[in-house]
Amino acid sequence: MSRAFVKEPDGDAAIDDLPDRTISPNRNLVTPEGYRQIEAALAHWRAExxxxxxxxxxxxxxxxxxxxxxxARLASAERVEPLARPEQVVFGTEVELRWPDGRLQTLSLVGEDESAPEQGRIAWTAPLASALIGLAEGETARFRDEELEVLAIRPLA
Structure with missing residues (x-):
């Protein structure tokens, strides 16, 4: 179709029509720290x-x-206090894993907005977290054709 017949928004109208950020359809579980991070982000943007x-x-x-x-994230936030003595991998736990090559890794299962994989914090909705949720110490999970062993489960600090 010729572009001559398509109405393009004027410069100001294009600016006013920025699409909203995508909001996850999952429950918005957050740790106490994650809740504070959402409040801080909101305060930052209000100051901006x-x-x-x-x-x-x-x-x-x-x-x-x-x-x-x-x-929207603050309104939907479900603040979850970490369990004092978790017996299974759940939201708000820190999990120590052994990979098949012997490498040890510690991951924390946190809310989607507070995840930082490079710092060992993964969203509870991430595929690896999904493979671990419900496991106890000593049990194994299958992830991407690898067998991971859960060595320890601790509450988030």
Whole structure:
């Protein structure tokens, strides 16, 4: 189809129509620290909004999108206190694993917005977390054709 017959939004209209950030359909389980992180993100974006010149429509559109996201995440947050003595891998636990090559790894199962895989914090909805949830110490999980052994389960610090 010729572009001559397609109405493109004007510059300002295109800015006003930033798409919302995708919100996960999963329950929004958060650790106490994750809850604080959501509150901090919301405070950050409110401060950004207050400090942005009113004529900067692009920045305000971006900030408004972030505020909508973090307000929704705070409203849906289900704060979960870590168990004192977890007997199984569940949300809010730290898990020590042994991989088949003998490598040891410690992972924490946290909320989606607080995950940082490079720091050993994975979302409870991640495939590896799903393979581990419900296991006890000494049990094994199958993940990507590898057998992982659960060595220890601790509450998050």
């Amino acid at each position: 909004e207050a400090g942005t010149p009113s004529d900067d429509r692009s920045a305000h559109a971006r900030i408004a999108r972030e505020l909508r996201y973090w307000k």
